[in-house]
Every structure is written in structure tokens, then in C-alpha cells.
Amino acid sequence: MGSPRAAPASAEIAPPRGEPAPAPAAVPSFARVYEDHFDFVWCSARRLGVPDATLDDAVQEVFVIVHRRLSEFEGRSSIKTWLFGIVRNVSREARRTIRRKSPHDAKGALADPELLTAAAEEQPDRIAERSAENRVLHELLERLDDDKREVFVLAELEQFSVPEIAEAVGCNVNTAYSRLRLAREAFAEAAARYRAREKGSAR
Amino acid sequence: MSELSPEDRALIDVGGRDDAPSGAARDRVRRRLAVRLGAGAGLGIATAATKTAAATTAATSLTMKIVLGAVVIGLVGAGGAALGIAVRGNATTATSTSTPTSTPTSTSTSTSTSPTSTTATTEPTSPATAAFEAPRPAPANAPPTPASAGVTTPIAVATVPATAAHAAGRPRATAADTAAAPPAATALAAPAPRDDVAAAPPTPADALAEETRLLREANAATRAGDPSRALTLLEEHARRFPRGVLGEERDAERVLALCAAGRTTEARGAAQRFLAARPGSALAGRVRSSCGGS
Numbered sequence: 001m002g003s004p005r006a007a008p009a010s011a012e013i014a015p016p017r018g019e020p021a022p023a024p025a026a027v028p029s030f031a032r033v034y035e036d037h038f039d040f041v042w043c044s045a046r047r048l049g050v051p052d053a054t055l056d057d058a059v060q061e062v063f064v065i066v067h068r069r070l071s072e073f074e075g076r077s078s079i080k081t082w083l084f085g086i087v088r089n090v091s092r093e094a095r096r097t098i099r100r101k102s103p104h105d106a107k108g109a110l111a112d113p114e115l116l117t118a119a120a121e122e123q124p125d126r127i128a129e130r131s132a133e134n135r136v137l138h139e140l141l142e143r144l145d146d147d148k149r150e151v152f153v154l155a156e157l158e159q160f161s162v163p164e165i166a167e168a169v170g171c172n173v174n175t176a177y178s179r180l181r182l183a184r185e186a187f188a189e190a191a192a193r194y195r196a197r198e199k200g201s202a203r
Numbered sequence: 204m205s206e207l208s209p210e211d212r213a214l215i216d217v218g219g220r221d222d223a224p225s226g227a228a229r230d231r232v233r234r235r236l237a238v239r240l241g242a243g244a245g246l247g248i249a250t251a252a253t254k255t256a257a258a259t260t261a262a263t264s265l266t267m268k269i270v271l272g273a274v275v276i277g278l279v280g281a282g283g284a285a286l287g288i289a290v291r292g293n294a295t296t297a298t299s300t301s302t303p304t305s306t307p308t309s310t311s312t313s314t315s316t317s318p319t320s321t322t323a324t325t326e327p328t329s330p331a332t333a334a335f336e337a338p339r340p341a342p343a344n345a346p347p348t349p350a351s352a353g354v355t356t357p358i359a360v361a362t363v364p365a366t367a368a369h370a371a372g373r374p375r376a377t378a379a380d381t382a383a384a385p386p387a388a389t390a391l392a393a394p395a396p397r398d399d400v401a402a403a404p405p406t407p408a409d410a411l412a413e414e415t416r417l418l419r420e421a422n423a424a425t426r427a428g429d430p431s432r433a434l435t436l437l438e439e440h441a442r443r444f445p446r447g448v449l450g451e452e453r454d455a456e457r458v459l460a461l462c463a464a465g466r467t468t469e470a471r472g473a474a475q476r477f478l479a480a481r482p483g484s485a486l487a488g489r490v491r492s493s494c495g496g497s
Contacts, residue, residue: 034233034236038224038229038232039223039224039229042222042223042224042228042229042232043219043222043223043224046222047219047222056228056231056232056235059232060232060235060236060239063232063236064236064239064240067236067240130221131217131218131220131221133214133217133218133221134218134219134220134221134222135218136214136218137214137215137218137219138218140214156207156215157215157219157222184206184207187207187211188207188208188211191208191210191211191214
């Protein structure tokens with residue numbers, strides 16, 4: 001105490017806790033975002049087709065970006081639509097990386113062979129956690145292309161409104177409506193085929 | 204708009220539930236993020252450690268050991284329940300007033316400790332090393348005297364997110380958190396006492412911070428595709444901290460670095476020694492699954 005630098009800190013203690021000034025309140029802390037939205041980010045990445053083996057890395061990557069760009073989030077959109085935009089990019093990149101099947105080519109943590117090994121090591125547990133319904137759902141989602149899959153996941157699994165979806169995926173509302181309609185049709189068709197196949201193989 | 208059939212609806216509702224992450228997944232990613240983003244993530248280690256350290260002046264260095272040790276365990280990729288707890292504690296208490304920026308955080312330790320290092324030792328190679336160059340003192344050197352409380356202060360400050368200090372926002376989250384514990388507020392607000400104790404030998408907490416730094420940099424080097432640098436750092440750790448708290452993490456990391464360097468035979472030898480010496484280690488799985496374990 002007695003240091004001049006002590007003054008601002010003690011002054012900061014004075015305001016009552018839990019009542020931040022309006023301006024900083026618009027941008028939540030990173031820790032808060034992590035706590036509140038980890039589940040959303042995780043589920044979204046998984047539903048957008050990031051394989052279990054790289055899910056940890058993808059989710060980590062999302063939060064690294066969130067950490068870097070949180071100050072840019074100005075409350076123009078809801079935090080969830082903003083987050084989904086990041087998840088969407090990371091997931092697409094993760095899927096591309098997997099498709100290339102060449103972990104050494106790509107840059108960044110997603111392609112770190114050591115991390116891939118580490119994730120794969122834990123994979124059996126995670127697959128065991130998943131129900132048959134979950135596996136079927138993911139198989140059907142795989143039938144949708146990226147654009148349809150994204151709007152479908154937001155609408156059907158996250159109950160986003162269509163205007164929110166438009167904002168999250170960066171298209172206009174009419175396009176979002178149209179994609180959602182096509183996505184539902186494609187999903188229903190894939191589900192019907194799946195059931196037909198199941199019945200066929202059961203006999 | 205076309206709607207889904209009830210059957211499809213049910214499939215989505217039931218199947219979608221299992222996408223939720225487990226608590227273990229949440230903690231696992233949190234640990235790795237804390238390592239990757241450093242204390243600046245505010246995911247942190249930082250505030251929780253500061254709080255704990257201040258609230259229990261008697262057990263400060265032990266607390267730091269646990270918290271920092273857990274960082275490194277997370278770093279090598281397993282275990283680390285202690286960090287999960289510490290971090291969770293912080294997450295619930297941190298208010299949302301600080302504004303994380305993209306300030307690089309990996310340097311927070313060394314920059315924050317630099318004031319002490321200038322007077323600490325001869326020929327500092329880097330601020331951080333200088334502060335820790337002296338051999339580890341016996342634990343007896345760290346009774347809960349005012350002096351040792353002062354010595355721990357730089358550590359507490361060092362682990363506070365660099366972003367808190369640099370951010371456009373105010374470092375109020377930390378200040379408010381520690382308001383209930385006056386010693387912490389004092390320690391954070393008045394870094395001046397550090398000068399008084401700068402010449403004192405490093406406490407176990409200092410040594411541990413340095414151990415952590417070495418392992419963290421080694422891990423980063425391996426990840427960045429520079430295993431030879433990682434091995435150099437690990438050797439430095441072995442030389443300076445032959446009985447270091449993080450010896451287990453060092454040995455595991457060494458196996459991984461040897462693998463990354465393509466030195467499979469040596470990796471196997473190191474892995475076998477590791478598994479023989481520490482069969483029950485939380486890191487055993489990681490070592491076993493490396494190139495040295497086959």
C-alpha cells in the first residue's frame with residue numbers, strides 16, 4: 001500500500017459487484033462466454049460434422065478465435081449467432097482437413113499429428129457414450145451439404161428463428177427460408193431411405 | 204414451409220441430446236485452452252490462484268504448486284483435476300468487466316517478474332530466468348512470514364492475465380474478486396514491496412513457476428515442430444530441477460519430443476524407463492500411445 005498504483009485498483013473495488021457499467025457489459029468476458037456457451041459450441045461443431053477425433057481441437061480453435069476477436073463483438077448480433085459463425089468456419093475447415101486425409105499438409109492445431117493421436121485415443125469412450133439415435137441422426141446429417149446442414153442444425157436442433165439463422169450463416173432471410181425448406185426435404189428423404197434400408201436388412 | 208414428420212422430429216430430439224459434452228470434455232478443453240492462451244485467457248488459473256494465495260497466506264507456495272503443477276499436467280495432456288477446480292472457481296467469480304484483447308499472453312510471466320529480476324542475480328539471460336537462477340531453497344525458507352508473502356506477490360501478479368492490465372477495459376474483475384480478501388487486493392495493487400524482497404532467494408513457488416515455464420515452452424516447441432528445442436529445454440529442466448515437482452511431466456514430454464524428432468529408439472528407451480518408474484502415472488497412457496510405447 002502507499003504506492004500510487006494502489007489508488008486506481010482500490011477505486012475499482014468501490015462500485016458494487018455484479019453491476020458493471022453499461023459499456024463494458026456489452027462485451028462479456030472470455031471466461032463468461034466459455035462457461036455459458038461451451039455446450040452450444042461443442043454441440044454445433046459436432047452437428048456440423050467435425051469428427052469425434054478432432055472435436056476437442058476444433059472447439060479449442062473456436063475459443064482461441066473467440067478470445068482473439070471478442071473485443072470486436074459489439075452486440076450487433078446475439079452472441080450465439082456470432083459464435084455460430086466462428087464454429088461454422090472452423091468446422092468447415094476441420095472437415096476439409098479430414099477430407100484431405102493428410103494431416104501433415106495443413107497448418108495449425110487441427111493437423112497436429114500428436115493431437116490427433118491424443119484425440120483418437122479417447123475416441124472409443126466417446127463413441128460408446130452415443131446412442132443409436134444419435135448415430136443415425138449424424139448419419140442423416142452427413143447427407144446434407146454444408147449450407148443445408150448449417151441451417152437445419154440451427155433450426156431443428158437449436159431452435160433459432162429464421163432471421164437469426166440468416167445472421168448466423170451470413171445470408172439473407174429469403175435464402176435462409178429456402179435453404180431450410182430444402183434441408184428439411186433432404187433430411188426427410190434421407191430418413192425415409194434409412195428406414196427402408198433398415199427394414200430391408202432386418203428381414 | 205414443409206415440416207418434419209413426427210417420426211423425424213423424435214429422432215432429432217432424442218438423437219440430438221447425446222451431442223452434449225461431458226463434464227470431462229468441458230474440463231479437458233478448458234485445460235488445453237488455459238495452456239494455449241496462457242493466463243491471459245482469464246480462464247484462469249490467474250485469479251483463482253491469486254485469491255487462494257492471498258486468502259491463505261500460510262499455504263501460499265503449496266497452492267501455487269498445485270495450481271501451476273496442474274497447468275503442466277494439462278500441458279502434457281492428461282490429469283489436472285486441480286486446475287479444473289481452480290479454473291471453475293475463477294469462472295464463477297469473474298465478473299464480465301474485463302475486455303480480453305489479443306495481447307500475446309505467453310510472455311506474461313517473464314514481463315511481470317522483470318522488476319525483481321533486475322536486482323536479483325548476475326547476468327540475466329532473460330528476465331524470467333534471472334529471477335529463478337538461484338538453486339531451489341529448502342522448504343524451510345518459506346514460512347508464512349510477511350517476507351515470503353511478499354515474495355509470492357510477483358507470482359500472483361505474474362499469473363494475472365496480461366490482458367487485464369493492458370485491456371481497454373478495467374482490471375476490475377480481479378480487483379472485485381479479491382475485495383473480500385484484503386491481502387490479495389494489497390498484493391495486486393501495490394507491487395512496490397517486490398523491490399524489498401527482490402534479493403531474497405526464490406521460494407518454491409518461484410522455482411515452480413520456472414519449472415512450469417520450461418515445460419510449457421518445451422511443449423510449445425514440440426507442437427511447433429521444433430523438437431530439438433524442446434529437448435534442450437527439457438534437458439535444462441532436468442539439470443536445474445533434478446528433483447523438480449514436475450519431473451514426471453518432463454519425462455513424459457521428453458518421450459513425445461523424441462518421437463517428434465524421429466528418434467524412436469531413444470523414445471522407446473525413455474518410455475520404458477518412464478513406465479517402469481511410474482506405472483500408475485496419469486501420463487502413462489499418453490506415453491504408451493506414443494511412438495515410444497509400441
